[in-house]
Amino acid sequence: MNITAGVISIFKLKISSLKAGVKLGKDIYSYNSQLLLPRGTVITKEHLENFTVRNIAEVYIIESTPRLKSEKKFEDVYSNSLDVVKAFMLEAKLGKTLEFDEISNMVNLLLEQVFSVTDLFRQMRIMKGKDDYLFTHSVNVALLCILIGRWLNCDEETIKKLGTAGLLHDIGKIYIDSSILNKPGKLSESECREIKKHTMLGYNYLVENESLNEDIANAALMHHERADGSGYPLGTEGYSKNICVSVVSVADVYDAVTSNRVYSAKRSPYTAAEILWQESFGKLDPRVTKVFYDKITNFYVGNEVVLSNNEKGLVIYVDPSQPTRPVIMVGDKFYNLATDRSISILEIID
Ligand SMILES: [Fe+2]
Ligand SMILES: [Fe+2]
Known part of the structure; x- marks a missing residue:
């Protein structure tokens, strides 16, 4: 740790x-x-x-000093990453080969940020909604993959690979018709089938690139697969416990749940942590979900939150056995969400 x-x-x-x-x-x-x-x-x-x-x-x-110190502001690196993501997605759409050096430089800058900013989740929340979901989601998943890699004590090379896999995991979506991708309502069965193709399309594009590690193409292919076979595109046969696939899958769920999307409003990091907790049984890789929900829930101790009963309170204690259900202080009363299941955390106030 x-x-x-x-x-x-x-x-x-x-x-x-x-x-x-x-x-x-x-x-x-x-x-x-x-x-x-x-x-x-x-x-x-x-x-x-x-x-x-x-x-x-x-x-x-x-x-005695941070391992990596960044001179750059988070906001600037984030905006720059959005430009890089847009550029490589456009190039992919045009059938051009990926400029790996540029992506690698970008991942290094994101890595510097993850290792030097102390309020990464707050900074990421500020940047959410700055651009189309596909682009912000790619940058967010890259940052989360780097963070998880750090929490898992991976070596630097592996952390860079995780960041690259996060940045590129949804590249196949660029080939999907934007009217389907951005449809606000419920998708028809054929539209669902169409969206699911992004995994295969991304893989086919990335696997052609010799400078990319094959784990990165596999993460694009398998990040929606689940251990119980309920995922796609291949079901049970497609599930892999490769750490790169596992980390991208968890980061992907977390960012999707906590972001506003055309068809669903964002939910709190606690809801995301609960979903990850539930999905640790038979769906996502528990090696990764565990470290993630343990860490993420501790991040918010001391933060102000809005509860489902509309009261505002302070997160004061996290029970390690139930990390997603902390104790909240509201004025002079306390809600222990571990025992009081009728209340949940709706929002975190910065
Ligand atoms: Fe995806
Ligand atoms: Fe995704």
Whole structure:
């Protein structure tokens, strides 16, 4: 788990990627609870050898500045990403090959933002609705994929791949008639079939590109597949536990639920977290949903929220066993949503 407090970051690293000179972030104990090395110790070459002898695979280390610091404003990077998404989608529609370098640069900038802004969800909420859903959704899913990759302690290369997969996952929608894509009402069966084609169309386009990792094309193909076979386009046969597919699927659900779309109004992050919780059983990959709803619900402790009974209150406590049902303080009374199921959180107030 990565813990960030102010400009001090503590994160777990595999011994194989550890170098002498870094500072230990947590005490290390032996199997019989004896303190081997206290927090703050500067790791030497001898320590590294000793870790191997003692079969210590991972340790926490401290960085006194953020790992990546961005000089750029979130808003500017987000707007720039929207332009890049629009450009590569248009090029895909025209049958041109994807400019991978540009996408890769964009993902690096998004990654810098995820690692340096402390209020990512608030910043993302401000940017929602700035453009067509397809474009903002692509950028949001990329940001969420990077964030989940960070929470899962993935290495940087994997995190970049996740971000790229998020950015490109719905590229196939550019080939779908916009009157169907943006239809406000309920879709007919044939229109539904048409929309579902975006997975295959995206895959066919991306798989042709040799500079892209095949997991990225697979994420475009499989992000609507579910473990119980209820997804599309292939059903049970199409489900994959590849981490890239799993992360994109979860990020996709979260952003779709919390965004305004032509046919449905946005819902709160708590509703999204509850949906992810329910879908962990037989649909989405629980390795990813768990870290996501645990983290997301803790993000909002201290935030003001609007309840379904129209009262406004403060999130004051999250029970780890029921992360989506926190305790809310309204004036001098408390609602424990874990026990009071008649009330839910409608909205988060910034
Ligand atoms: Fe999709
Ligand atoms: Fe999507």
